[in-house]
Amino acid sequence: xxxxxxxxxxxxxxxxxxxxxxxxxxxxxxxxxxxxxxxxxxxxxxxxxxxxxxxxxxxxxxxxxxxxxxxxxxxxxxxxxxxxxxxxxxxxxxxxxxxxxxxxxxxxxxxxxxxxxxxxxxxxxxxxxxxxxxxxxxxxxxxxxxxxxxxxxxxxxxxxxxxxxxxxxxxxxxxxxxxxxxxxxxxxxxxxxxxxxxxxxxxxxxxxxxxxxxxxxxxxxxxxxxxxxxxxxxxxxxxxxxxxxxxxxxxxxxxxxxxxxxxxxxxxxxxxxxxxxxxxxxxxxxxxxxxxxxxxxxxxxxxxxxxxxxxxxxxxxxxxxxxxxxxxxxxxxxxxxxxxxxxxxxxxx
Numbered sequence: 533x534x535x536x537x538x539x540x541x542x543x544x545x546x547x548x549x550x551x552x553x554x555x556x557x558x559x560x561x562x563x564x565x566x567x568x569x570x571x572x573x574x575x576x577x578x579x580x581x582x583x584x585x586x587x588x589x590x591x592x593x594x595x596x597x598x599x600x601x602x603x604x605x606x607x608x609x610x611x612x613x614x615x616x617x618x619x620x621x622x623x624x625x626x627x628x629x630x631x632x633x634x635x636x637x638x639x640x641x642x643x644x645x646x647x648x649x650x651x652x653x654x655x656x657x658x659x660x661x662x663x664x665x666x667x668x669x670x671x672x673x674x675x676x677x678x679x680x681x682x683x684x685x686x687x688x689x690x691x692x693x694x695x696x697x698x699x700x701x702x703x704x705x706x707x708x709x710x711x712x713x714x715x716x717x718x719x720x721x722x723x724x725x726x727x728x729x730x731x732x733x734x735x736x737x738x739x740x741x742x743x744x745x746x747x748x749x750x751x752x753x754x755x756x757x758x759x760x761x762x763x764x765x766x767x768x769x770x771x772x773x774x775x776x777x778x779x780x781x782x783x784x785x786x787x788x789x790x791x792x793x794x795x796x797x798x799x800x801x802x803x804x805x806x807x808x809x810x811x812x813x814x815x816x817x818x819x820x821x822x823x824x825x826x827x828x829x830x831x832x833x834x835x836x837x838x839x840x841x842x843x844x845x846x847x848x849x850x851x852x853x854x855x856x857x858x859x860x861x862x863x864x865x866x867x868x869x870x871x872x873x874x875x876x877x878x879x880x881x
Contacts, residue, residue, distance in 0.1 A: 643707030
């Protein structure tokens with residue numbers, strides 16, 4: 533399975549990485565594309581995205597059917613959702629406030645799901661001083677088997693255009709929302725990970741509301757740093773989502789979302805120093821390695837998220853080697869009260 537975002541003015545096919553399923557597409561007329569299918573029918577092989585249009589192609593690059601939308605297409609995937617060995621088409625587009633749709637091998641719409649919170653304005657979920665708009669843009673989509681039930685799930689990362697809030701959704705094969713997890717910043721990278729015969733979801737991106745004091749590494753000891761202003765932006769964050777977020781709602785520290793349960797993660801942490809990006813995540817047998825933009829790597833124990841080793845790249849400076857760290861958040865932070873004031877119930881020494 534692979535995902536291809538559209539390039540303006542071009543069509544680039546995306547190849548489905550699983551075994552091709554031979555399906556019967558005999559002479560149906562697709563409602564959106566209004567194109568008769570070839571006879572005898574051949575299986576869907578690739579999709580090509582051009583702006584607001586998706587073409588579904590056979591192995592000979594002949595168009596089987598197409599779909600057009602009011603907004604730009606962000607992602608299009610061919611994958612088996614329901615476990616019947618036949619691929620479905622899953623499309624994420626920017627029409628309305630962000631939509632995910634699934635189609636049968638004959639182009640019939642199976643379901644559609646908006647990523648905007650139903651019955652609520654985004655500003656009510658994250659009130660001022662958080663800067664939010666009234667729409668969400670889909671910045672990540674993949675199909676993976678993360679639940680014990682039959683079929684696969686659609687993992688969706690929807691982001692506020694003002695870069696404050698992200699909503700990570702797990703959609704069942706029928707389009708129902710299994711769970712969602714909110715993060716105060718762009719978080720669009722998601723990766724299933726198996727730990728002790730159970731499957732979790734690893735997510736990473738940015739936290740734009742990190743409270744202080746925040747732990748940092750000074751030599752081999754941890755100390756509280758109070759020089760940075762509170763509610764600092766642009767901290768890279770990594771989280772391991774657990775069973776609870778699959779069965780309901782959750783949110784990341786410092787728990788700014790109104791009416792959303794805290795937690796839903798095994799652990800949640802940010803990278804020191806501020807502004808260093810996570811460029812790659814490598815999954816080991818019992819470790820997670822983050823490759824950082826300052827030529828350092830941090831290797832974590834999978835289940836606890838605690839740093840077990842700092843790896844210095846050839847281009848890393850001594851300062852980067854000294855300051856690079858992974859600070860766990862959550863234990864000392866409670867819900868936001870009053871005018872966005874963060875309550876710290878336990879001191880950091």
